[in-house]
Amino acid sequence: MRLSRTCGLKSNLTGYAVDDLIAEFLTETAESLEVVDSELVKFEANPNERKTLDNIFRLVHTIKGTCGFLGLGRLEAVAHAGETLLGRFRDGKLEVTSDAVTLVLHSIDRIKFILSGLESTGNEPDGDDHDLISQLEAMAEGQAVDISAVQAIDVPERSLNGEIEPAELNIPAVSTAAAAAAAPLQAGDIDPATGRALRPGEVSEADLEAAFAAAEAPDWMNEAVADVEPELSVSEVAPAPVAAAAPVAAKAAPVASDAPAPMMGEDGAGIATTQSIRVSVDVLEGLMTLVSEMVLTRNQLLQISRNREDSAFATPLQRLSTLTGELQDSVMKTRMQPIGAAWKKLPRLVRDLSHELGKKIDLVMDGEGTELDRQVLELIRDPLTHMVRNSADHGLEPTAERIELGKPANGTVKLSAFHEGGYIVIRIADNGRGLNTARIREKIIEKALAPRNEVEAMSDQQIHRFIFAPGFSTAAKVTNLSGRGVGMDVVRTNIEQIGGQIDLVSIMGQGTTFTIKIPLTLAIVSALIVGAGGQKFAVPQTSVMELVRTGANAEHKIEKINDALVLRLRDKLLPLVQLGPTMQLEAAQSEDPTFVMVIQVGERRYGLVVNDVLDTEEIVVKPLAGILRSVQAFSGATILGDGSVVLILDPNALSEYAGNIIDEKSAEDGEIVVASAENEKVAMLLFKAGYGAPKAVELAHITRLEHIEVEKIERMDGRAALQYRGKLMPILNVSEGSGLMAEGIQPLLVFTGEGYAMALAVDEIVDVVEDSLSIELSPDRQGVRGTAVVAGRACEILDVDYYQFRGLAEHARKTTTESDAGKVAA
Amino acid sequence: MSIRDYVTLRVGGQLFGVDAARVHDVFHPRGLTPVPLSRSEIAGVLNLRGRIVTAVCARRRLGLGPREEGAPEPLAIGLEVHGDSYGLVIDSVDEVLKLDDEKFHAAPGNLPPRWAEIIVGVYQLEKELLIVLDPHTLLDAGHLKAA
Numbered sequence: 001m002r003l004s005r006t007c008g009l010k011s012n013l014t015g016y017a018v019d020d021l022i023a024e025f026l027t028e029t030a031e032s033l034e035v036v037d038s039e040l041v042k043f044e045a046n047p048n049e050r051k052t053l054d055n056i057f058r059l060v061h062t063i064k065g066t067c068g069f070l071g072l073g074r075l076e077a078v079a080h081a082g083e084t085l086l087g088r089f090r091d092g093k094l095e096v097t098s099d100a101v102t103l104v105l106h107s108i109d110r111i112k113f114i115l116s117g118l119e120s121t122g123n124e125p126d127g128d129d130h131d132l133i134s135q136l137e138a139m140a141e142g143q144a145v146d147i148s149a150v151q152a153i154d155v156p157e158r159s160l161n162g163e164i165e166p167a168e169l170n171i172p173a174v175s176t177a178a179a180a181a182a183a184p185l186q187a188g189d190i191d192p193a194t195g196r197a198l199r200p201g202e203v204s205e206a207d208l209e210a211a212f213a214a215a216e217a218p219d220w221m222n223e224a225v226a227d228v229e230p231e232l233s234v235s236e237v238a239p240a241p242v243a244a245a246a247p248v249a250a251k252a253a254p255v256a257s258d259a260p261a262p263m264m265g266e267d268g269a270g271i272a273t274t275q276s277i278r279v280s281v282d283v284l285e286g287l288m289t290l291v292s293e294m295v296l297t298r299n300q301l302l303q304i305s306r307n308r309e310d311s312a313f314a315t316p317l318q319r320l321s322t323l324t325g326e327l328q329d330s331v332m333k334t335r336m337q338p339i340g341a342a343w344k345k346l347p348r349l350v351r352d353l354s355h356e357l358g359k360k361i362d363l364v365m366d367g368e369g370t371e372l373d374r375q376v377l378e379l380i381r382d383p384l385t386h387m388v389r390n391s392a393d394h395g396l397e398p399t400a401e402r403i404e405l406g407k408p409a410n411g412t413v414k415l416s417a418f419h420e421g422g423y424i425v426i427r428i429a430d431n432g433r434g435l436n437t438a439r440i441r442e443k444i445i446e447k448a449l450a451p452r453n454e455v456e457a458m459s460d461q462q463i464h465r466f467i468f469a470p471g472f473s474t475a476a477k478v479t480n481l482s483g484r485g486v487g488m489d490v491v492r493t494n495i496e497q498i499g500g501q502i503d504l505v506s507i508m509g510q511g512t513t514f515t516i517k518i519p520l521t522l523a524i525v526s527a528l529i530v531g532a533g534g535q536k537f538a539v540p541q542t543s544v545m546e547l548v549r550t551g552a553n554a555e556h557k558i559e560k561i562n563d564a565l566v567l568r569l570r571d572k573l574l575p576l577v578q579l580g581p582t583m584q585l586e587a588a589q590s591e592d593p594t595f596v597m598v599i600q601v602g603e604r605r606y607g608l609v610v611n612d613v614l615d616t617e618e619i620v621v622k623p624l625a626g627i628l629r630s631v632q633a634f635s636g637a638t639i640l641g642d643g644s645v646v647l648i649l650d651p652n653a654l655s656e657y658a659g660n661i662i663d664e665k666s667a668e669d670g671e672i673v674v675a676s677a678e679n680e681k682v683a684m685l686l687f688k689a690g691y692g693a694p695k696a697v698e699l700a701h702i703t704r705l706e707h708i709e710v711e712k713i714e715r716m717d718g719r720a721a722l723q724y725r726g727k728l729m730p731i732l733n734v735s736e737g738s739g740l741m742a743e744g745i746q747p748l749l750v751f752t753g754e755g756y757a758m759a760l761a762v763d764e765i766v767d768v769v770e771d772s773l774s775i776e777l778s779p780d781r782q783g784v785r786g787t788a789v790v791a792g793r794a795c796e797i798l799d800v801d802y803y804q805f806r807g808l809a810e811h812a813r814k815t816t817t818e819s820d821a822g823k824v825a826a
Numbered sequence: 827m828s829i830r831d832y833v834t835l836r837v838g839g840q841l842f843g844v845d846a847a848r849v850h851d852v853f854h855p856r857g858l859t860p861v862p863l864s865r866s867e868i869a870g871v872l873n874l875r876g877r878i879v880t881a882v883c884a885r886r887r888l889g890l891g892p893r894e895e896g897a898p899e900p901l902a903i904g905l906e907v908h909g910d911s912y913g914l915v916i917d918s919v920d921e922v923l924k925l926d927d928e929k930f931h932a933a934p935g936n937l938p939p940r941w942a943e944i945i946v947g948v949y950q951l952e953k954e955l956l957i958v959l960d961p962h963t964l965l966d967a968g969h970l971k972a973a
Contacts, residue, residue: 296876535860583862625880625910627965628871631864637871637878645859645871645878 037348047096081136082107303641340368342381360410367417383491395430429513435506459711468492531612533585543651545598576607686766689734696795704750758807834920838890850904881913
């Protein structure tokens with residue numbers, strides 16, 4: 001059956017139609033090749049790993065076998081030569097060198113090139129693989145080979161068009177095989193096709209071919225040959241060998257009965273062991289749409305049945321509802337794929353880059369198993385590849401430079417992925433030179449991407465983000481691999497198109513980290529329907545940790561710190577966002593908050609105050625129209641069971657409103673403890689500033705903790721200030737030895753009093769602890785009340801009044817000197 | 827010479843036209859869900875036969891005052907821009923007119939900017955002027971600017 005189809009295929013190959021079989025072959029081979037790529041890189045790093053080599057060998061062998069079977073001579077010849085070389089490695093007759101691996105990789109590239117031609121035209125593209133094959137053979141013979149002689153092929157997206165001139169096709173291996181077919185080899189003879197001695201019991205390639213040709217020669221073969229002959233030079237094998245092979249047919253026969261078996265085996269084994277089938281993406285997409293609509297209809301039915309007493313429908317409807325839910329889950333699962341699928345090509349890419357650029361690069365991958373919707377996966381594949389290439393090419397310094405700088409010689413590109421809420425977060429980090437802020441600044445001005453005065457006022461972070469601007473490329477020289485001017489702007493566009501975000505952090509001399517955040521799936525989520533300000537909203541359930549009832553008589557009451565609302569929850573302080581007022585809904589003013597939804601977004605936790613929690617529903621997320629996409633608070637809209645439209649809140653965007661009352665790290669560790677009047681203990685904030693012991697200050701004195709980019713802090717004749725809530729807030733140093741950080745995020749303790757605010761710049765916030773405060777040592781300098789043991793550590797307790805006075809003094813722009821201030825405070 | 831079909835409609839007494847090929851349907855915008863924090867001309871989102879349609883108020887987009895008390899219920903014309911469904915909320919729909927391209931003129935230069943950007947051109951009808959709207963800039967340019 002299969003054979004006769006192949007025969008039909010051969011004639012089809014001459015035309016434009018790409019047969020199903022070829023299409024299937026292309027998909028399978030593309031997958032195999034990806035595996036070969038990364039396996040080879042692994043193999044090069046660890047040549048003793050027998051399993052890896054066996055794996056590679058088997059894959060290449062399968063490709064070769066299938067090619068031969070489908071009559072794809074050019075492919076077969078290249079795969080064959082590659083396999084031979086691999087065979088030498090496997091036999092331990094040849095040492096694995098970097099050059100040899102490069103050569104095998106070149107042949108993989110050549111195969112890909114031919115495949116892409118095959119895909120677009122249905123024919124193997126025209127060309128000569130002699131150079132490559134002779135190199136492979138020479139390498140297999142153990143001769144020295146100049147690999148630069150082999151032209152590396154850029155595997156094109158689309159290959160050459162054009163008719164194939166049979167006369168120009170050059171397939172040495174097949175011709176060799178044809179010649180050899182006349183005289184079957186004995187064990188121990190050198191098989192010209194493989195270039196090595198046959199092992200006992202092994203049948204030479206030529207024998208197999210001859211046997212195959214001879215055994216199957218009747219009728220159809222001749223017809224097929226007649227069909228194919230003008231088009232493919234594979235047919236060179238046919239007429240002559242068939243005749244020539246006749247005498248050896250007897251000898252070949254026993255082999256022949258075996259020979260087709262492995263090839264047929266693909267079919268046979270397929271039936272017995274199939275655990276997976278190929279389903280076209282269109283079918284899955286269609287299924288997904290249908291299930292989405294079904295979920296909506298189910299919701300409507302449930303709504304109707306809820307309003308009726310008639311219970312005859314209730315039970316079957318419940319069953320239907322459960323089934324629909326399960327169906328939906330199953331369909332979703334068919335679409336999930338591990339992100340590793342998009343990373344497969346990267347080890348090879350990095351290896352090639354490493355060779356070409358003469359840099360030593362380690363690629364570290366973490367979280368390959370993280371799953372996401374295949375639709376999303378496809379869309380981020382190219383941007384990711386581009387970014388890894390960028391990091392290796394532009395991000396990392398040449399090895400010599402790294403050594404000079406005292407960095408490890410091997411540069412690292414680290415790729416990691418993890419889930420966060422309904423998102424997948426992907427990081428691409430290098431430990432290279434970091435972005436050159438000054439150069440980017442120049443470039444922005446040079447390319448007129450922003451007015452000069454604005455550029456000069458921008459923070460480093462803002463400057464860095466310009467690498468996402470269209471047409472921006474700072475590569476001093478255009479390398480073969482990157483710096484072609486199509487760059488990060490394309491990456492950003494691609495990511496934003498699927499509702500994702502991209503950002504970067506770069507530190508000069510230390511490296512650059514890109515963070516991409518994309519929704520896991522674009523389809524169905526389970527949501528809580530809440531009411532606020534007289535309107536309904538949907539909140540994705542994945543981000544809701546718990547619901548807390550609040551209000552006048554409830555156990556948990558909302559409290560205020562300055563203007564910020566907080567909720568005491570199991571001894572932790574939860575910053576709150578009021579949904580109604582945040583949405584600027586007038587009706588919200590007369591409402592009493594009844595529920596707090598505890599929402600977790602990444603490392604942040606906050607409470608969303610709502611008036612009512614109505615229902616939970618499976619909702620089909622529909623994107624908002626273009627005109628509404630600038631409204632960050634919503635991630636989409638959906639139709640509820642009652643037919644009304646509700647907006648879906650984006651918990652991540654809403655968290656921006658929660659402010660920074662609690663240091664994120666402490667909140668995450670659950671270490672925030674509030675002072676309680678029942679015992680003598682006091683809540684204190686521990687922090688570091690300058691040299692000496694850690695410092696502590698009573699939490700009650702602090703209004704807020706802020707983390708501000710240093711660039712935002714303004715400096716005027718030696719004093720620092722920050723525009724804070726419409727006013728200029730002075731920033732003071734804790735002591736002589738401390739001050740503002742040079743770059744990055746500056747932690748600030750904000751103190752407020754009657755009509756003024758001031759901040760203390762600290763180096764690091766360590767912890768919030770509850771302890772009794774007993775000052776044991778008297779102060780040794782102003783601004784310090786003394787030293788006390790807090791949480792087992794000796795800490796300097798700050799005299800807040802001293803700093804507040806200094807702040808007030810600064811505020812009034814008095815030229816009070818520090819010593820004066822000290823006297824007054826004392 | 828070629829003839830084009832226009833759906834004609836009225837907003838604040840002024841006659842407008844939209845390429846009939848682009849108008850999917852005409853409906854009463856009911857069951858609107860307001861969209862907080864959005865631009866003022868967004869009337870809300872609604873469910874139109876299972877599709878979510880964003881209703882944009884033409885009066886507010888054009889900077890015209892609110893509708894008079896006791897005016898008939900407004901209508902909306904369904905348009906699609908970049909794959910998104912919109913409903914342009916207007917006062918009333920007139921007839922479909924077949925108009926000759928030769929009578930088409932570019933918009934005059936003295937229009938206020940918020941009109942100029944959404945107008946393709948003007949037809950001089952016997953009794954009055956018909957202003958041809960560009961649904962693209964009418965419904966989408968706003969978001970580009972805001973973004």
